Amino acid sequence: MSIMTLEDLWVDLPLPEGPRPLVRGVSFRLEAGQVLGLMGLSGAGKTLTACALSGLLPPPLRAARGRLRLNGHALDLSRAGAWRKARGSQVLLLFQGAGAALNPLMRVGPQIEEALIAGPGLPRRQARERAAQALERFGLGARAARSHPHQLSGGMRRRVLLALAWALRPRVLIADEPTNGLDAASRDEMSQMFSQLTQELGAGLILISHDLRGLASWADHLAVMDQGEVVEQGPTAALLARPEHALTHSLVESLAFLEGAHV
């Protein structure tokens, strides 16, 4: 059963001469435990789609249309007010660069606590316990919990975000370029931690990336975006074997070249 269905999402940039659509009619579905790769070149609208899904579109951008079915609830994405109540913290977006996602002025333990109080509405003591548990689950102890984000390494900051996700138990986890700038070993470690986390939560994972190589080995399904539209989607293996759209074609060709298949 799908845990999430997105239908006909449009995101507009309002301009004096009329709205300019930046995301145009995007639809896809996500099953529990599934990893969906949202692939495209920069400026294709991948991040905007993720922001719209999690209610975080930066003004003046707005969702002009779009229906989201989540856990049996139906939501009209163009009605901003409908958001908070129905969504809770069921769609969690982890931004590229863990530095940007964390509050630099707050110690990381209290940041997770705060999210648990504001989102699922836990009482403070319970929130504190769950935050400590979450950090420990990702190998971060009491000392890390008392640290400010800048005192932690990049890898530790990424694990703080995973701990946050674990504590909030979202149904849908969206990760925007989660492995950018990591070396091969850390990349594998990161993808393993993400996979375990989504399994454990029974959640679906949407991975956003412009690196097809990372996605090809990680995602079960791929959706290829170009100029605000999903131009092709399907199971990863099938899509890579028989690309139909010109962009998917050149992506697959480039991938084959980089993998050394046609040197």
Add this chain to the structure above:
Amino acid sequence: MSEELLRLAEVFMAYHTQDPPVLDGVELAIGLGQTWGLSGPSGGGKSTLARVALGLERPQAGEVLFHGRSLAGLNRRERREFHRRVQVVWQDPYLYLPPQRSVQELIAEPLAVHRLETRDRRPGRVAELMELVGLVPAQALAKPHQLSGGQCQRAALARALACEPELLILDEALAGLDTINQARLVKLLRGICQREKLALLFIAHDPRLIRLLCRHEAVLAGGRLRLELG
């Protein structure tokens, strides 16, 4: 063994006296036209090695030799010549390309600084270089912020190639790019290295990219450089 172009001899660097050294007796000889790949864990000193090789940082012990002569012993004119012949493209072009200059100005600047063409031939040379890296004439007036990451990296590459270098250092220069742009730039660089006898020091996390571009490989870890015999 081809003639030696650049050599790091027993190079030692430590940022703090109490920390382990970043480069601990590093030895690397790059011959004319040789392509070298350099990998190693994050924070392992790869970019420090690049800065030392570029003469931007002076090693605390050891020396860097360019055509057999120590950088420390070059006079002003020779040093200028060294800085022309050893060029670099860093990972993030937006961080170091002057943001107020257009693509054609970015590429023309080194031609003027190093007096590489007569003044009236420079616009033609700029157009050639733009074509070489796959930028279209319509992009000549664009400034870095108006270009995508891939386009901007091409402009940075054209600016480096304008100097007619003997050695090009690429520090994770393909890392942030999408799959299509990575493949295009690898093909482009392979062609240039073969045609122009350009030597390469290609720093990358990704061993597959290194194997596509380089014949020689080295790994830097714990301050030590290990040569991979391939």
